Amino acid sequence: MGRMTAPSSPSPTSPTSPGNPSSGEPVRGGAAPTPEAVGPGSPSAGVAGASATRHGSDVVIVGGGPGGYEAALVARQLGASVTLVERAGLGGSAVLTDVVPSKTLIATAEWRAFVENAEELGIHVGELRHAALNVDLGEVNTRVLALARQQSRDIRGKLERDGIRIVDGVGHLADASTVVATTPDGEEHLPADVILLATGASPRVLPTAVPDGERILTWTQVYNLDALPERLIVVGSGVTGAEFAGAFGALGCEVVLVSSRDQVLPGYDSDAAALIEEVFRRRNITIVARARAESAVRQGDEVVVTLSDGRTVTGSHCLLAVGGVPNTAELGLAEAGVATSHSGHVLVDRVSRTTVRGIYAAGDVTGVMPLASVAATQGRIAMWHALGDAVSPLDVRKVPSTIFTEPEIASVGISEAEAPERDARVVTIPLARNPRAKMLGITEGFVKLICRNNSGTVLGGVIVSPRASELIHSITIAIANRRTVDQIASAMTIYPSLSGTIAEAARQLHSPVPEPDEE
Ligand SMILES: Cc1cc2nc3c(=O)[nH]c(=O)nc-3n(C[C@H](O)[C@H](O)[C@H](O)COP(=O)(O)OP(=O)(O)OC[C@H]3O[C@@H](n4cnc5c(N)ncnc54)[C@H](O)[C@@H]3O)c2cc1C
Numbered sequence: 001m002g003r004m005t006a007p008s009s010p011s012p013t014s015p016t017s018p019g020n021p022s023s024g025e026p027v028r029g030g031a032a033p034t035p036e037a038v039g040p041g042s043p044s045a046g047v048a049g050a051s052a053t054r055h056g057s058d059v060v061i062v063g064g065g066p067g068g069y070e071a072a073l074v075a076r077q078l079g080a081s082v083t084l085v086e087r088a089g090l091g092g093s094a095v096l097t098d099v100v101p102s103k104t105l106i107a108t109a110e111w112r113a114f115v116e117n118a119e120e121l122g123i124h125v126g127e128l129r130h131a132a133l134n135v136d137l138g139e140v141n142t143r144v145l146a147l148a149r150q151q152s153r154d155i156r157g158k159l160e161r162d163g164i165r166i167v168d169g170v171g172h173l174a175d176a177s178t179v180v181a182t183t184p185d186g187e188e189h190l191p192a193d194v195i196l197l198a199t200g201a202s203p204r205v206l207p208t209a210v211p212d213g214e215r216i217l218t219w220t221q222v223y224n225l226d227a228l229p230e231r232l233i234v235v236g237s238g239v240t241g242a243e244f245a246g247a248f249g250a251l252g253c254e255v256v257l258v259s260s261r262d263q264v265l266p267g268y269d270s271d272a273a274a275l276i277e278e279v280f281r282r283r284n285i286t287i288v289a290r291a292r293a294e295s296a297v298r299q300g301d302e303v304v305v306t307l308s309d310g311r312t313v314t315g316s317h318c319l320l321a322v323g324g325v326p327n328t329a330e331l332g333l334a335e336a337g338v339a340t341s342h343s344g345h346v347l348v349d350r351v352s353r354t355t356v357r358g359i360y361a362a363g364d365v366t367g368v369m370p371l372a373s374v375a376a377t378q379g380r381i382a383m384w385h386a387l388g389d390a391v392s393p394l395d396v397r398k399v400p401s402t403i404f405t406e407p408e409i410a411s412v413g414i415s416e417a418e419a420p421e422r423d424a425r426v427v428t429i430p431l432a433r434n435p436r437a438k439m440l441g442i443t444e445g446f447v448k449l450i451c452r453n454n455s456g457t458v459l460g461g462v463i464v465s466p467r468a469s470e471l472i473h474s475i476t477i478a479i480a481n482r483r484t485v486d487q488i489a490s491a492m493t494i495y496p497s498l499s500g501t502i503a504e505a506a507r508q509l510h511s512p513v514p515e516p517d518e519e
């Protein structure tokens with residue numbers, strides 16, 4: 001490569017935030033037990049109970065991402081008068097810059113990979129193959145952004161039809177019961193019985209690698225590109241870095257992934273990460289391991305990334321995927337008395353209460369588990385609790401997540417590394433044995449299932465496979481409902497199907513009834 005690396009190894013992060021299983025049964029908001037805190041820390045003692053009012057309550061929500069807009073819909077359903085303040089667009093970063101655009105780009109990259117792999121199945125596209133596989137990134141990005149904007153408009157339409165008032169402006173807390181919205185027309189004071197903060201997070205920027213939007217980019221800026229980068233340097237090998245490295249590699253780019261750890265995807269299943277590294281290497285993605293980027297600077301049409309040991313990596317573009325920071329600046333948290341953690345996240349408990357009575361928070365601003373699904377759940381829980389409906393506290397052990405690499409990595413529940421301390425056993429079955437996988441030309445991937453030793457209760461699972469995001473649902477249902485491996489095994493699967501391997505894993509985890517003299 002001639003343009004390279006340096007070691008460093010920060011501590012791994014867990015893909016699942018701390019938190020304990022919920023007590024299970026729903027509780028009434030106004031009479032909620034004191035739920036244990038989740039996320040970066042717990043609120044100080046004395047968190048408020050809810051005002052168990054519904055009709056006539058004034059709810060003001062700051063931020064229109066999944067945390068905010070899903071909460072708005074619930075609050076309206078419960079009869080509250082709802083105002084939502086959003087500074088950019090409905091759907092939030094999830095719809096406009098993060099989830100929707102990245103997953104649409106990845107879906108496009110998948111199509112290219114299908115065509116490329118068709119040869120292995122006996123479909124010869126010959127000369128056409130190379131001509132057909134030219135990616136017009138400008139066209140791809142136009143479609144990606146149009147799709148995101150359409151989804152944002154759809155959400156706005158739904159909220160308006162439901163009678164939610166949308167204020168296009170920047171919100172901040174004036175005090176514990178007033179939000180001020182700054183709009184092009186001036187300031188509007190919005191008194192509230194209940195406030196929800198759902199302001200999300202933004203890409204972290206290194207002062208020595210300032211994005212210029214042209215060649216040094218955050219993940220929100222890649223959709224401005226109108227041609228594929230010749231050589232893309234991706235800094236950071238967390239989920240965002242791995243997804244973009246995989247997608248641009250599959251689109252035909254030369255990619256260099258600068259990874260600060262021994263293995264990509266720190267904190268995730270190590271077998272899955274090893275498999276993805278292998279796939280990346282095959283696809284022209286160079287991984288520079290144990291390397292921390294110190295700076296990224298433009299030199300004409302090139303970007304030079306300097307690593308902490310002094311080596312340099314040169315490319316045509318650099319994508320910074322070094323994590324996010326919560327959007328709390330100028331939100332008036334201190335004025336209202338809302339406590340934050342050292343990382344700046346708003347402290348919440350498992351029903352989304354902050355340290356101030358009547359003020360709730362949901363989504364990435366809380367740092368609990370930065371997923372759109374979790375943001376939406378926290379937002380709904382906040383409104384159910386605040387407006388006196390039945391509510392179950394958030395249980396992060398039941399949250400499934402997927403890394404949209406190719407193949408996808410989906411996981412839920414405890415990890416294999418946690419199995420010994422949880423008195424659990426684990427089985428891993430390669431997908432290559434599965435008849436449907438053979439038909440589909442799938443040669444790698446696996447199903448890993450984890451259950452408690454004595455009872456066989458399902459505690460966790462990892463699936464590495466195309467569409468693992470769909471397959472994980474059966475394991476999530478088992479965990480959410482405390483089902484056993486025998487119960488999974490007893491439900492028939494289609495022959496042939498990839499889900500057959502989940503049933504096989506469950507059968508392998510069956511504990512035979514001990515012989516009488518063994519008891
Ligand atoms: C590249 C990438 C890919 C991802 N892919 C996935 C995925 O596949 N699946 C998944 O579940 N999660 C994914 N995530 C995580 C997901 O994007 C977040 O967890 C989710 O967006 C959090 O939702 P939210 O409502 O908390 O915040 P956001 O979606 O960030 O929305 C917050 C909104 O608040 C607005 N706002 C901020 N401050 C103010 C203010 N003062 N006044 C008014 N409005 C304000 C912002 O403009 C924004 O619209 C991904 C993240 C990234 C970075």
Ligand SMILES: NC(=O)c1ccc[n+]([C@@H]2O[C@H](COP(=O)([O-])OP(=O)(O)OC[C@H]3O[C@@H](n4cnc5c(N)ncnc54)[C@H](O)[C@@H]3O)[C@@H](O)[C@H]2O)c1
Pocket residue numbers: 010235236237238239240241243258259260266291292293294321322323324369370371401402403404
């Ligand atoms: N498919 C999905 O659901 C999806 C996709 C993307 C993001 N997300 C969510 O967003 C969260 C954040 O993910 P992320 O990947 O954006 O951030 P992250 O914080 O998880 O990862 C950033 C990585 O960059 C590394 N890093 C930091 N500074 C560096 C430097 N100078 N040089 C080299 N490496 C450096 C860190 O060590 C870390 O491994 C995830 O936990 C996930 O919940 C979800």
